[in-house]
Amino acid sequence: MHIYFCGSIRGGRQDVSIYQKIVQKLQTYGEVLTEHVSHSQLSEKGEYAVLKGDQAIHQRDMDWLTLSDVIVAEVTQPSLGVGYELGRAVAMEKRILCLFRPSSERSLSAMIRGADDGDLVQVQDYTEDQVEAILEDYFAKLSKV
Numbered sequence: 001m002h003i004y005f006c007g008s009i010r011g012g013r014q015d016v017s018i019y020q021k022i023v024q025k026l027q028t029y030g031e032v033l034t035e036h037v038s039h040s041q042l043s044e045k046g047e048y049a050v051l052k053g054d055q056a057i058h059q060r061d062m063d064w065l066t067l068s069d070v071i072v073a074e075v076t077q078p079s080l081g082v083g084y085e086l087g088r089a090v091a092m093e094k095r096i097l098c099l100f101r102p103s104s105e106r107s108l109s110a111m112i113r114g115a116d117d118g119d120l121v122q123v124q125d126y127t128e129d130q131v132e133a134i135l136e137d138y139f140a141k142l143s144k145v
C-alpha cells in the first residue's frame, strides 16, 4: 500500500515528533511516500536546498498523491501546503484520514472538518497517546473495504 503523509513544513515544525510517531506506525502498513515530512533535520525552510526548487517539490508530491492509496494528514499545525494537498486529494476521490489535537486549543478549519463525509474523508480528534490505536483501528477497517 502507498501512503501519503501530510504535515506542516513551512507552516511550522512544532509537531515534528508527533509526525515521527505517526510515520513509524504508518510504515507498518505500507510505504510512506512522504517520509521526509517527519524528518527532524527538515527545517521550516523546506527541501528547497535539496531539490530543484518549489516546482520540483510540487510536481513530485502531486505524482505521489496520484499514486497513493490513502492519505493521512496531521492537521493541528495549520499549513497551506497540507490544506492544498487535501483539496487535491478530495478532488481525486482519495481515502483521507485527518488527525487533529484539540489540546492545541486551535480551532480546525471548517474546510477540513466540514469535509468529513464519514466515509472517504474522515476527521478524527485525538490525544497523542491515542494515535497508534486510532491508526490501528482505521487500517483494520480499511482492509475490509
Ligand SMILES: O=c1[nH]c(=O)n([C@H]2C[C@H](O)[C@@H](COP(=O)(O)O)O2)cc1CO
Binding pocket: 005, 006, 007, 008, 009, 010, 011, 012, 034, 037, 045, 046, 047, 048, 057, 061, 079, 080, 081, 082, 085
Ligand atoms: O519542502 C517541502 N516539501 C514537501 O513535500 N512539502 C509538502 C509536504 C507537506 O505535507 C506539505 C507542507 O506544506 P507547507 O510547507 O506549506 O507547510 O507540503 C512542502 C514543502 C515546503 O513547502
